[in-house]
Amino acid sequence: MKNTAIIGLQWGDEGKGKIVDFLADKFDAVVRFQGGNNAGHTIKVDGKTFKLSLLPSGVIRQKFSVIGSGVVVDPISLFDEIEKIEKNGVKISPQNLAIADNVCLVLSLHRQIDQILENKKGNNKIGTTCRGNGPAHEDKVGRRAIRICDLQHQPTLIQRVEELLLFHNALRKGLDEPIISSSTIIDELNSIKDKIAKYAVPAFEIAQRLEKCNAVMFEGAQGALLDISYGTYPFVTSSNISLGQVAIGSCSGFENVHKTLGILKAYSTRVGSGPFPTELTDEIGEFLRIEGQEVGTVTGRNRRCGWLDLVLISHALKLSAVKEIALTKLDVLDKLAKIKICVAYKINNKNYDYLPQNIELWSKIEPVYEEFDGWQTSTLGIKSLKDLPKNALVYIKKIEELTSAKVVIISTGAKREETIIVN
Ligand code: IMP
Numbered sequence: 001m002k003n004t005a006i007i008g009l010q011w012g013d014e015g016k017g018k019i020v021d022f023l024a025d026k027f028d029a030v031v032r033f034q035g036g037n038n039a040g041h042t043i044k045v046d047g048k049t050f051k052l053s054l055l056p057s058g059v060i061r062q063k064f065s066v067i068g069s070g071v072v073v074d075p076i077s078l079f080d081e082i083e084k085i086e087k088n089g090v091k092i093s094p095q096n097l098a099i100a101d102n103v104c105l106v107l108s109l110h111r112q113i114d115q116i117l118e119n120k121k122g123n124n125k126i127g128t129t130c131r132g133n134g135p136a137h138e139d140k141v142g143r144r145a146i147r148i149c150d151l152q153h154q155p156t157l158i159q160r161v162e163e164l165l166l167f168h169n170a171l172r173k174g175l176d177e178p179i180i181s182s183s184t185i186i187d188e189l190n191s192i193k194d195k196i197a198k199y200a201v202p203a204f205e206i207a208q209r210l211e212k213c214n215a216v217m218f219e220g221a222q223g224a225l226l227d228i229s230y231g232t233y234p235f236v237t238s239s240n241i242s243l244g245q246v247a248i249g250s251c252s253g254f255e256n257v258h259k260t261l262g263i264l265k266a267y268s269t270r271v272g273s274g275p276f277p278t279e280l281t282d283e284i285g286e287f288l289r290i291e292g293q294e295v296g297t298v299t300g301r302n303r304r305c306g307w308l309d310l311v312l313i314s315h316a317l318k319l320s321a322v323k324e325i326a327l328t329k330l331d332v333l334d335k336l337a338k339i340k341i342c343v344a345y346k347i348n349n350k351n352y353d354y355l356p357q358n359i360e361l362w363s364k365i366e367p368v369y370e371e372f373d374g375w376q377t378s379t380l381g382i383k384s385l386k387d388l389p390k391n392a393l394v395y396i397k398k399i400e401e402l403t404s405a406k407v408v409i410i411s412t413g414a415k416r417e418e419t420i421i422v423n
Pocket of ligand 1: 012013126226237238272273
């Protein structure tokens with residue numbers, strides 16, 4: 001097995017957790033390289049359901065699991081997740097979890113300001129997860145974030161916290177919010193510093209350890225359409241999600257990333273605000289939401305649902321050089337009489353094969369669809385390609401044709417074993 005990046009091709013929630021867990025057995029290490037606890041991965045194994053946000057999915061199979069330098073870490077949320085996962089029978093220790101010591105921390109002030117700014121935006125809100133990930137990324141590039149490596153030496157920590165508060169208190173005063181004392185943040189950090197130190201490893205040591213592995217999986221969170229540079233900006237998350245970020249955020253070099261597996265859900269969903277040209281606000285959208293149990297793992301919000309959008313996905317495929325796809329949740333479409341794929345946009349009578357970045361055009365998009373007959377028979381749990389109904393195969397072939405990528409894995413249910421390996 002080669003070192004493989006797993007990248008979501010839509011707005012997140014493509015079912016990456018299941019695919020990562022399904023494949024994890026073939027890898028020695030699983031590395032998270034972006035995002036934070038805004039992510040939510042659900043994995044079902046042997047009757048147990050695991051919900052992961054920050055922990056790489058490899059922990060379930062006791063693989064060497066790394067939270068790379070590109071991730072922002074909320075320590076309180078991480079320890080809460082570790083406690084829950086350990087109660088569910090999975091042991092987490094420095095033997096199977098390493099966190100790069102230069103990751104930037106998400107603090108209570110980030111969670112607060114995320115919520116405050118969202119509330120102030122009213123109807124224009126992004127619909128963030130309010131977990132402070134955006135503000136923490138802002139502090140990272142603003143060079144005022146607190147990193148794990150800043151925690152052990154008190155004079156350094158005090159100085160770093162004061163620099164952080166210089167910015168945040170000015171912002172809070174402007175927003176009419178109470179200012180925060182440095183002792184509040186220092187106490188918060190001192191309460192977690194020894195606990196997190198157990199897992200902290202210099203990024204260079206992680207790189208050396210990964211180099212010795214036969215096969216490493218780089219586990220993406222969110223999806224390409226939420227990428228800060230190429231997604232549906234400003235309705236995006238705060239990190240890059242596409243292939244380039246793997247090298248930056250995983251502690252590994254680019255030459256160590258050998259291939260990409262794109263994860264594609266058989267229809268589209270999105271949580272939060274922003275353009276969604278193929279959104280279905282009718283009974284079919286409602287059917288997809290109920291049948292696909294489309295409720296956010298992190299926020300509990302209902303996901304918006306719609307047809308597959310090959311215009312957006314084609315761009316996502318190019319950005320991450322995706323040649324192979326894992327197609328998920330095919331079974332959710334089982335009962336539909338007709339299924340559509342969006343192959344172009346019409347805006348003001350002009351055809352587009354990409355999403356124009358001008359926000360004012362988004363409300364004018366008319367999706368151009370190709371329509372297919374459904375298969376109207378259950379595919380739930382099918383494990384072999386030859387057992388799939390003919391119309392499902394037609395749908396899959398069409399996806400391959402439109403994406404110029406090969407569908408190599410098909411997921412036909414939430415459980416690990418409900419999977420077809422095409423190759
Ligand atoms: P943030 O990442 O919390 O700042 O949220 C920004 C946007 O990304 C919002 O629309 C969120 O709903 C969305 N988002 C963030 N993380 C995920 C995820 O893991 N799955 C799906 N959507 C996400």
